[in-house]
Amino acid sequence: MAIRKFRQRMKVITLVITIAFAVSSAALYVMNQMSYTTTKNYAFKINGNKVKLEDVMRSKSMLANNFRNEIDEDIIGVLALNQVVENELAQELADSLKIKISSKDINNEYQNIESNFKDKEQFKRMLTAQGYTKASLKKELEKSMRSIKAREVIGSQVTVTDEEIGKYYEENKFYLFQGLPLEDVKERVKQYLIQEKANDLYQQELEKLKDKMVLSDVNQEFDKYMEKVQVEKDGVEFTNVDYSKIYITFISNGLEKEAAKEETDKFIESQVKMVKAAEDNGIEIAKDLPVSLKVKEAYEKLYSKLESQVVVNDEELNKFFEANRMRYDIYPSADAYIAYVKLYPSDADKKIANEKAKEILKTVNKDNFASIAKEKSECPSAANGGELGWFTKEDMVAEFSDAAFKGKAGEIYPEVVDTVFGSHIIFVQEKNEDDKTVRASHILVKSNVSPETIAERVKLEEEQALKLSNGEIKFENLPKDRYVDSSLFTKITEQGYIPGIGYKEELAEEIYKAPLNKVVVKNIGKDIYIFQKIKEVQSKKMTLDEVKEQVTKDYKAQKTMEEIQNLLK
Structure with a gap:
């Protein structure tokens, strides 16, 4: 649904922690999926150290959610258990490397996660739903950061010879490096090889620890998921x-x-x-x-x-x-820096949506709500008469949830509700006090960006373009909160294909028309772009002698x- 909360990706260096609103809590998952035959509160022991039951169930729940339950439970169980085992062994590896993470770094990562949520209360609710406390999440972060650091330490011990660099370059000279001289790409090749070797070495170290580990006191619910040979030939x-x-x-x-x-x-x-x-x-x-x-x-x-x-x-x-x-002929292409401008509705745009929603609110009632939703709602749910189904308070953005849970069952909420998606008219159909859920429908009037807002933003971007032209700032340093994809895009075709973005025919056409190195601001439809073409290649039929290598x-x-x-x- 359009108004359900976006799942936030944590911008932290972590291997294990993925927080998703739709994932049921570990406690509920355990209750629903397992029949206890023991009073143990741990899943098993690795080298004498207890592994918490909720760690395995959380891993299993998240994997099941990621694959939308399309995979057999046994596959999910095997992968979840292996993930937990490798996470624990990664800590042993970090111990052997004497890796420590400062409380300051842990707190910074914790705050990074917290900042992805609208307020601290919402964040606390999420923690509870995931079976975390503040302390246990910080502990999980520490473990993940130690795993990352272990990879880095192993990587720092890796060496790459000039012979290896030369061999990899020769194998990939034309496909990865567009025929550029080795001197121009040597550092890139070196870093790739180091990363590849480090990853392989890290996996080998984990495998050695796996071979030596002692698993004991295994909860019988997990015994069938333990690693064992399945195919031998x-x-x-x-x-x-x-x-x-x-x-x-x-x-x-x-x-x-x-x-x-x-x-x-x-x-x-x-x-x-x-x-x-x-x-x-x-x-x-x-x-x-x-x-x-x-x-x-x-x-x-x-x-x-x-x-x-x-x-x-x-x-x-x-x-x-x-x-x-045809593989060797040169076709027209262009290289250009491109920044896609993020556009948001202005206060005036939001007011227009709000006023439109207020007019619709005057006309709706319980009987005609579905038909008007089909006709006027700008949410995909319009096809179903605005039906959103049952949801908890945490499933929706705060403004919508507050209204839906405050409203009376069987009635239309008396006011228009504004959210980041636009203005909503809400019909609270049913409530379940035991489950703390609500079933509702809505009519959404989006806050669309107006031509006036676009024109104002174009003026601002022209000022930014001047700074780019003068060298005051660079494309790669443009603020991420205002721009998307502010980087160099190569081999843009005349047909409009921009590798890394997709087909943008009108944008590509404007890039080809623009003079070399000039920074251009272009409004295309409801989008605004800043770009700078730095290279253009003309077509050429190649001979065998020219491309023999x-x-x-x-x-x-x-x-x-x-x-x-x-x-x-």
């Missing part, structure tokens, strides 16, 4: 955790349950074949790696070996070039992949 083992991670990837891509299971089985089969193919080609793979890293190493080493064996001759290369000529690389890549596919049959 040709010496390659996939645990139920490995299986579940692959499975949810297919679910995330829109497959139904049965189709996802079929694809998971096929994917695991191909991964086993990849490892076997590497071993059959004399490639040694570390035995103590997690299976995902084992497959990755098998693929990379096998690819490298097979690519080195590809023989290239001029005749075959020319055939390949002619068959793929890239063609050779592509030819070898195709032949290598064909050989790998043959090995995996």
Whole structure:
């Protein structure tokens, strides 16, 4: 529904904590989903340390909510339990690295979360719903920050050689770096390789701790979710955790349950074949790696070996070039800094919506509410006569909730209610005092941005454009509360496609018409943009000699992949 609260993403460095209004409290989830056969208030012990029952249930509840209950409970249970186990082991890793987080940093992160909510009372209600207290949330933040810091410490120990940088650059020279010289992108390549190595090393360290950990006193409700081998073939083992991670990837891509299971089985089969193919080609793979890293190493080493064996001759290369000529021709493109201006209704715009809603309020009653909502409401719920269904006070923005819960059941609230979405006329249909819920319908009149408001904002942006032209400020430093996507966008096509934004034909047309390096403010429809074109490329038909290096690389890549596919049959 249009007026339901947006889920706030916490802007904090945390691995675990995700706060979502629609997630039921851990306590309720436990009561609804589990039948207790023990009086223990913990799920299990890791190396003698108790893991709280609510930690597992909260993880399970959030995963179920994220996937809208589209995944079998056993898959959710396995992933949730593994998440909690890895979080606990991450703390052991942080302990071994002697990582500490200051109370000041923890408090700052806590305040960052709190600032995402309209007021402290709303934030407290959310904490209660999620089964947190102020102290326990701070503890969770500390654990997450320690995990992040552990990754950073491990990353700081990683080294990358010039040979590795050169190899990665050559493999990705044209696709990731647009053929730029190595000197121009060397630092980018280095940082990427360090990050990749750090992530792999972090996973290896967790895997070592997993192999050594002692799980004890496991609540029987969770025993079936413990990690164990689910598939073993040709010496390659996939645990139920490995299986579940692959499975949810297919679910995330829109497959139904049965189709996802079929694809998971096929994917695991191909991964086993990849490892076997590497071993059959004399490639040694570390035995103590997690299976995902084992497959990755098998693929990379096998690819490298097979690519080195590809023989290239001029005749075959020319055939390949002619068959793929369009891939190498240069097409028109432009690079430009773009800032999309956030527009908000002015007080005058809000007043117009309010007055319109007041006029509608004079005409509605219980009998005609649904028909008028269908005709005049600007909310998607209009199709259902404004019906919003049952909701709690926390489900809606404060102004709407206050009115709905204050209003009398079976009556239309006597005043127009203004929120960030516009002006509402509310019909309080039913109330359930036991559940503290309300069923209501509404008619929404949006506060639309008027042409006058747009014109005033254009004047302000022209002043900002002058500062950009003079170098007083840069696009990347424009304030985030006033602009969206204030960064450099490359390879904008004449057809209007802007990578990273999508198709914006009118904007692209204006960018192509603009002189190089001039900062332009443009009002397109109800949108305002500031942009600066810094580069424009003209079309050109390329010859084989001009792109021979890239063609050779592509030819070898195709032949290598064909050989790998043959090995995996």
